[in-house]
Amino acid sequence: MFLENKINTKGKLGWIEVIAGSMFSGKTEELLRRLRRAKIAHQKVEIFKPHIDVRYSHNQVVSHDENSVLSTPVESSGNILLLCSNVDVVGVDEAQFFDNGLADVCSQLANQGIRVIVAGLDMDFKGKPFGPVPALMACAEYVTKVHAVCMQCGDLAHFSHRLSTDEKLVMLGEKAAYEPLCRACYCKATHKNL
Numbered sequence: 001m002f003l004e005n006k007i008n009t010k011g012k013l014g015w016i017e018v019i020a021g022s023m024f025s026g027k028t029e030e031l032l033r034r035l036r037r038a039k040i041a042h043q044k045v046e047i048f049k050p051h052i053d054v055r056y057s058h059n060q061v062v063s064h065d066e067n068s069v070l071s072t073p074v075e076s077s078g079n080i081l082l083l084c085s086n087v088d089v090v091g092v093d094e095a096q097f098f099d100n101g102l103a104d105v106c107s108q109l110a111n112q113g114i115r116v117i118v119a120g121l122d123m124d125f126k127g128k129p130f131g132p133v134p135a136l137m138a139c140a141e142y143v144t145k146v147h148a149v150c151m152q153c154g155d156l157a158h159f160s161h162r163l164s165t166d167e168k169l170v171m172l173g174e175k176a177a178y179e180p181l182c183r184a185c186y187c188k189a190t191h192k193n194l
C-alpha cells in the first residue's frame, strides 16, 4: 500500500504520484483514499477532472462503487495551474482525457512544493498509450499500477476491452460498454496473436 511522505519537509519540493491501469482497476478509489488521508492531515486539497467526463456527475469524481468527492471540471490542463493557489495537494482524475500539457503542469505544481496525485487509463481500448498518462508516468516520482479482475477468466486484467465496434478514441461508458481483460483474454477477444 502506498504511504505518503510528509509534505514540504525542510523546504523540499513537492512530487508527482501516478495511479494507472485499466478500467475497474481501482484508480479512482485509490485516488480518493489518498486524498481523504491528506484531508485528515489538515492539508488543503483541490481536485480536478476533465470537463468532458460527465459519466456519473458534472462536478464530482465518482468511483464505480459510487464513492465520490467534489471536484472542479476544467477544459484544459492550463486551468489547473490558475486554480491552485495556496494548495498542499492536487488530485486529478481521468487524466487520459487531458491535453499533452498535463505533465508539464504537474511538474510546475510539484516544483512549487505541491503533492500531485494523478489517476488515469494508461491504455486505450486498442491497447495503445492513452493521452498524457504515459508521459506523466515517466515524470512521476511514484507510479502505482493497479489491476482489475479479468471478466473472462478471473486473472489480473490490465486491458480495457470495448464491447462495441465504435472506433472513436473517446467514448464514455462503464460495464455495458467495456470489460477489463487479461492479456490472453484480450488477445482472444480482439483476434490478436499471442
Ligand SMILES: Nc1ncnc2c1ncn2[C@@H]1O[C@H](COP(=O)(O)OP(=O)(O)O)[C@@H](O)[C@H]1O
Pocket (backbone or CB within 6 Å): 021, 022, 023, 024, 025, 026, 027, 028, 029, 030, 062, 063, 064, 065, 147, 148, 149, 150, 151, 180
Ligand atoms: N472486473 C472488475 N475488477 C475489479 N473491480 C471491479 C470489477 N468490476 C467492478 N469492479 C468494482 O470497481 C471498483 C473500482 O472502481 P474504480 O476505483 O472507479 O475503478 P477505476 O477508476 O480504475 O475505473 C472495485 O472496487 C470493484 O468494486
Ligand SMILES: Cc1cn([C@H]2C[C@H](O)[C@@H](COP(=O)(O)O)O2)c(=O)[nH]c1=O
Pocket (backbone or CB within 6 Å): 022, 023, 024, 027, 028, 055, 120, 121, 123, 124, 125, 126, 160, 169, 170, 171, 172, 173, 174, 178
Ligand atoms: C478504454 C477507453 C475508455 N474510455 C472511457 C470510458 C470511461 O468513461 C473512461 C474510463 O473511466 P474509468 O474511471 O477508468 O473506469 O474512459 C474511452 O473514452 N476510450 C477508451 O479507449
Ligand SMILES: [Zn+2]
Pocket (backbone or CB within 6 Å): 150, 151, 152, 153, 154, 155, 181, 182, 183, 184, 185, 186
Ligand atoms: Zn483472462
